[in-house]
Amino acid sequence: MGERLDGTVALITGASSGIGEAAARTLARAGAKIAIAARRKDRLDALAQEIGDVLVIEADVTDRDQATATVQRTVDELGRLDTVVNNAGVMLLGQAAEQPLDDWQRMVDVNVNGVLYVAHAAIEHLLAAAEDGPRKVADLVNISSIAGRRANRGSAVYNLTKHGVGAFSEALRQEFAQRHLRVSLVEPGAVITELVEQMGPEGVEAARKRFEGVERLKADDIADAIEYMVTRPWHVAVNEIMIRPTEQAW
Numbered sequence: 001m002g003e004r005l006d007g008t009v010a011l012i013t014g015a016s017s018g019i020g021e022a023a024a025r026t027l028a029r030a031g032a033k034i035a036i037a038a039r040r041k042d043r044l045d046a047l048a049q050e051i052g053d054v055l056v057i058e059a060d061v062t063d064r065d066q067a068t069a070t071v072q073r074t075v076d077e078l079g080r081l082d083t084v085v086n087n088a089g090v091m092l093l094g095q096a097a098e099q100p101l102d103d104w105q106r107m108v109d110v111n112v113n114g115v116l117y118v119a120h121a122a123i124e125h126l127l128a129a130a131e132d133g134p135r136k137v138a139d140l141v142n143i144s145s146i147a148g149r150r151a152n153r154g155s156a157v158y159n160l161t162k163h164g165v166g167a168f169s170e171a172l173r174q175e176f177a178q179r180h181l182r183v184s185l186v187e188p189g190a191v192i193t194e195l196v197e198q199m200g201p202e203g204v205e206a207a208r209k210r211f212e213g214v215e216r217l218k219a220d221d222i223a224d225a226i227e228y229m230v231t232r233p234w235h236v237a238v239n240e241i242m243i244r245p246t247e248q249a250w
Helices: 018-029 041-051 064-078 101-131 156-179 197-210 219-230
Strands: 009-013 033-038 054-058 083-086 138-143 181-188 240-243
Touching (some): 009 018, 018 033, 018 041, 033 041, 033 064, 083 101, 101 138, 101 156, 101 181, 138 156, 138 219, 181 219
Parallel strands (some): 009 083, 033 054, 181 240
């Protein structure tokens, strides 16, 4: 059993669906006060109705000012910030010679810049929470992918962004370990989320064929891994979790 998160505050980005939505539910059940951020406010409002006492923040984390304001509003309205789940992301796969440059830029904006903006704004507050908090520790959890471990044709820029998130997370982990800010990385394999739908009909069909015969993970499976990371005692840091479906061999 992990520790409870009572008396702490967690911010989850990309919380309007998928892993972010599941993480918000899971961390709320663990006792944290929750702030949820995403562009689709209607989805956030529905989630808030389900969970209960939740701070809803309509924001696009690719906008530096909005990302910074999201973190600051969380601290201002909920009083502190102990946990950040940097989850917002997009996956726009395609052959490099054919893919629009706008798709590449969108992935860099969300998967890299969004992560950087939120992390930069949150670090000082997370360090403060680790020094003056009920659990003597704070957590920054960055959601990556197995695409951050291995490159595949048709996903060059997605691989680029996720490899970058992994390197960024490890460097921060080393920098803040002595100050009780745990920086962790979650690298999911095939998960049933809206990421696949973002690729359009051809991408959806390609994913269906690729994972035919594989029981894909659910968002709740990843949320369980996040909860495991952030509920360890202060002296235990789970730096990285790669989590695949049992039947996914690649």
